[in-house]
Amino acid sequence: MATLVLPRVRSRSALPGFGFSLAFTLFYLSAIVLIPLAALIIRPWELGWNGFWAEILAPRVLHALKLSFGAAAVAAAINSVFGLIVAWVLVRYRFPFKRVVDALVDLPFALPTAVAGIALSALYASNGWIGAPLEKAGIKIAYTPYGVVVALVFIGLPFVVRTLQPVLTDLSRDSEEAAATLGATRFQTFRRVILPTLAPTLLTGTAMAFARAVGEYGSVIFIAGNLPMVSEITPLLIIIKLQEYDYAGAAAVGVVMLAVSFVFLLALNALQAWVSSRR
Amino acid sequence: MKKIAIALICGLAASAAHAADVKLLNVSYDPTRELYKDINAAFAAQYKQKTGDTVTINMSHNGSGAQSRAIIDGLDADVATLALAYDIDAVADKAKLLPKDWMKRLPQNSSPYTSTIVFLVRKGNPWKVKDWGDLVKPGIHVVTPNPKTSGGARWSYLAAWAWAEKSPGGSADKAKAFVANLYHHVPVLDTGARGATTTFAQRGIGDVLLSWENEAHLALAEAGGADKFQIVYPPSSILAEPSVAVIDKNVDRHKTRAAAEAYLKFLYTKDAQEIEAKNFYRPRDAAVLAAHASQFPNIKLYDIDDVFGGWTKAQQVHFSDGGVFDQIYKPGQ
Numbered sequence: 001m002a003t004l005v006l007p008r009v010r011s012r013s014a015l016p017g018f019g020f021s022l023a024f025t026l027f028y029l030s031a032i033v034l035i036p037l038a039a040l041i042i043r044p045w046e047l048g049w050n051g052f053w054a055e056i057l058a059p060r061v062l063h064a065l066k067l068s069f070g071a072a073a074v075a076a077a078i079n080s081v082f083g084l085i086v087a088w089v090l091v092r093y094r095f096p097f098k099r100v101v102d103a104l105v106d107l108p109f110a111l112p113t114a115v116a117g118i119a120l121s122a123l124y125a126s127n128g129w130i131g132a133p134l135e136k137a138g139i140k141i142a143y144t145p146y147g148v149v150v151a152l153v154f155i156g157l158p159f160v161v162r163t164l165q166p167v168l169t170d171l172s173r174d175s176e177e178a179a180a181t182l183g184a185t186r187f188q189t190f191r192r193v194i195l196p197t198l199a200p201t202l203l204t205g206t207a208m209a210f211a212r213a214v215g216e217y218g219s220v221i222f223i224a225g226n227l228p229m230v231s232e233i234t235p236l237l238i239i240i241k242l243q244e245y246d247y248a249g250a251a252a253v254g255v256v257m258l259a260v261s262f263v264f265l266l267a268l269n270a271l272q273a274w275v276s277s278r279r
Numbered sequence: 280m281k282k283i284a285i286a287l288i289c290g291l292a293a294s295a296a297h298a299a300d301v302k303l304l305n306v307s308y309d310p311t312r313e314l315y316k317d318i319n320a321a322f323a324a325q326y327k328q329k330t331g332d333t334v335t336i337n338m339s340h341n342g343s344g345a346q347s348r349a350i351i352d353g354l355d356a357d358v359a360t361l362a363l364a365y366d367i368d369a370v371a372d373k374a375k376l377l378p379k380d381w382m383k384r385l386p387q388n389s390s391p392y393t394s395t396i397v398f399l400v401r402k403g404n405p406w407k408v409k410d411w412g413d414l415v416k417p418g419i420h421v422v423t424p425n426p427k428t429s430g431g432a433r434w435s436y437l438a439a440w441a442w443a444e445k446s447p448g449g450s451a452d453k454a455k456a457f458v459a460n461l462y463h464h465v466p467v468l469d470t471g472a473r474g475a476t477t478t479f480a481q482r483g484i485g486d487v488l489l490s491w492e493n494e495a496h497l498a499l500a501e502a503g504g505a506d507k508f509q510i511v512y513p514p515s516s517i518l519a520e521p522s523v524a525v526i527d528k529n530v531d532r533h534k535t536r537a538a539a540e541a542y543l544k545f546l547y548t549k550d551a552q553e554i555e556a557k558n559f560y561r562p563r564d565a566a567v568l569a570a571h572a573s574q575f576p577n578i579k580l581y582d583i584d585d586v587f588g589g590w591t592k593a594q595q596v597h598f599s600d601g602g603v604f605d606q607i608y609k610p611g612q
Contacts, residue, residue: 059609060605060608118477121482122481122482125482125483125484126482126483126484127482127483128482142482143466143467143484221470222474225466225467225468226425226467226468226469226470227465227466227467227468227608228468228605228608229608236470239428239470240425240427240428241600242348243344243345243348243427243428244427244598244599244600245348245351245369245373246600249600
C-alpha cells in the first residue's frame, strides 16, 4: 500500500538518477493505473451531471454500495483482530507443522476466487458441514448478507497477516520484558507497548484487506444470493448494467466506488501517519 | 502477428497436404456444453469426408448476455449460438458485425432446435407443483437465475408472464402482479443457468427450479439425480428459440465463411437433429421429433412474437433498466 510520503525537494540528492527514475515511475503509473482510471472517469459524463446523480442515487445502487462497503468494513475489522492473533502465533511460537500453517495463510491469495466462493457456499449452505448445524441454531449464512462477510473475511486474511509478520519479527522482546519488570500486567504490556508499535502496520494491513474486499466479485456472487436490495454487491450491479449495455451507468457506479475507496484509503493513510507520529 | 503466424502455418499445411486446417470459434451459452461436444465431433468427421479439410471447433461458454457483450467487445467468434435472438440482435446493432436481418438467413428464425422451460422439483413433488400458479404458494421457494444476466431466466420469466396473461381471466396487470409475487419466492438469483442448477441440486436450496428442459434432464441423468429430483411439465410454457448466426465480419477476416456456414447448416441435418434430441433439445425435424416424442411432452408453448411482440419489445418492456423486472425489486413492494 502506497504510503503518502512526498519527497522533500532538495537541490541535490545524494542518490543519483532521481530525474530518470521519477520520470519512469510517472510513466509507469500512468500507463498501468492512471490511463485505465481516466477512461473510467470520462465515461459517465455521457449521462450529464443530473443523469450521473440519478444513476448513483437510485435506491438499488445505494443499497449495493452500502452492502459492499459495509461488508468490506466488517470483514476488515474481523481480519484485523484475528489476523493479528494469527500473525502473533506464527511469529512468536514454535509448534509442529508451523511452516504448513504459515503456507495456509497464503491460500486465499492463490485460490481462484470462484473456487473459494463455490467451496464457501457448499460449506455454509443449509445442507453444508457448517451451514447445517448453524441452520438448526437459526442462523443463516449462505445467501444472506452475512455470506458476503464470510467470503470477504476469507479473501482478506492474508493481507493483514502478511503485512504484520515482518514487523512482529522485528519487534524486540526487550521492551516487553522491560514493561514486565516495571510491573505492567500482560494486558498493559499489550495495550501500551505492543499495540502502539504495531498500530500503523495493522492499519495498513486492514486497509489492504478492506480495499481488496470492496472490489471482490468472484467469491462473493456464489454465496451472496444476489437479491436486489438485499444481498446484491456493487460489482455485480456493475456487471448487470454492462449486460444491459449501459456502459455509462456502469462506469458511474464504478467511479463512486473508486472515489469512496480513495477517500477511505487516504483517511487510513492519514490516520496511520498520525499514529506513527505519536509513538 | 499471431494471425499472420497462424495464416502462414495454415498456408504451409495447405500446400503440403492440399487440405486446409480450419479453426472455428463457436461462442455459445451455458447449457450447450454437452450438445456441442457431440455436434462438433460429428461435424468435423462429416466435413473432412466432404471437403478433405480438417475443421477444429473451439467452444466458449458463458451466460448468453455475457457472450453477446464479449463478441461486441471483440471476442473473435466465427459463429454465435446463443440462448435468444435478442443477444445476437445486440451484436448486429451495436457492433454491426452482421446484418440486422440475420434471422432470415437460416430456416425457422435461425434456430435449428427449440427448448422450453420446465419445473425441476424434489423427488415425490412434496409441494405438489403442477402449474405456474403453484409457484406462489405461501412458503415455497423457487430458484431461477437473474433475467438480467441469464438468457434462460429471461425465458422463464416470460413463460410465467405468458401463463398469467393468457390463462382465463388473465391480463397484463395480473401477469405483472404474478411475476412480482413469483420473484419474491426466489431466495437466490444466480447469474447463469448452470449456477442456478448447482444451487438447487448441490446446495439443496429451494423447492422448484425453473429450468431449461435440457438442463432438467441433465440433472436427472447425473449420478443419483433421478432418485432426488423429478421433472414437472406445466400445461403451458414458452417456445424458446435459441438462435445461431455466422458473424460475417469475423469469418470474412478469418476466411472461414465456408466452414462456418456449413457448420450452422449441419445443425439442421438429420444427424445433427438426432444429436440435439439426444441432448434434450427439441429438434425441428418432424420425423426426429416423432421418434423422440416420449421425451418431449406436447404442452402448449407460447410464441414470444404472439405474446410479447418479439424480443426487442420484450427486452425493452421487461428487462431494460427501470423495466418491469426492476420494478419488482423497488422497495416497499
